[in-house]
Amino acid sequence: MLNRVVLIGRLTWDPELRYTPNGVAVTSFRLAVDRPFTNQQGEREADFIDVVVWRQLAETVANYMKKGRLVAVDGRLQVRSYENNEGRRIRVSEVVGEQVRFLDRGGSGSGGSDFNQGYDNYSGFEKKDRGPSNDPFADDGKPIDISDDDLPF
Numbered sequence: 001m002l003n004r005v006v007l008i009g010r011l012t013w014d015p016e017l018r019y020t021p022n023g024v025a026v027t028s029f030r031l032a033v034d035r036p037f038t039n040q041q042g043e044r045e046a047d048f049i050d051v052v053v054w055r056q057l058a059e060t061v062a063n064y065m066k067k068g069r070l071v072a073v074d075g076r077l078q079v080r081s082y083e084n085n086e087g088r089r090i091r092v093s094e095v096v097g098e099q100v101r102f103l104d105r106g107g108s109g110s111g112g113s114d115f116n117q118g119y120d121n122y123s124g125f126e127k128k129d130r131g132p133s134n135d136p137f138a139d140d141g142k143p144i145d146i147s148d149d150d151l152p153f
Contacts, residue, residue, distance in 0.1 A: 005074070006072070007095065009073075011029050015027045016028050025056070029061070031073065070104040072103055078096045
């Protein structure tokens with residue numbers, strides 16, 4: 001059997017970090033994910049999908065993600081139910097995120113910090129002191145000088 005969900009979307013609010021009674025970190029947030037088609041008025045619609053992440057990833061997400069950030073989530077769909085105060089059975093569908101990838105820079109323009117300053121761009125693992133980035137594709141804000149001779153076609 002297979003239960004796999006991959007989403008790319010923008011956060012609709014700042015993530016909410018909580019701790020279970022046993023001290024396990026859990027963070028929840030909602031992603032706005034565009035639908036791949038337009039409605040009858042030619043406008044794009046979006047689905048709003050609840051996501052929950054646990055433990056170290058929960059703390060990393062809460063510390064570095066803000067409303068409006070573009071992220072990818074890889075996880076599984078979970079459906080649970082509970083009884084509310086009025087005695088009604090409530091059914092909840094959410095994605096349990098196993099990996100969260102930050103897809104945009106979180107500079108001061110979007111209200112977050114630059115995630116790449118202290119962490120890799122994947123799943124929140126801390127970087128070891130590697131010094132300046134050796135990534136030839138890193139965006140330093142300068143135009144790229146490419147001549148026709150550099151292109152393979």
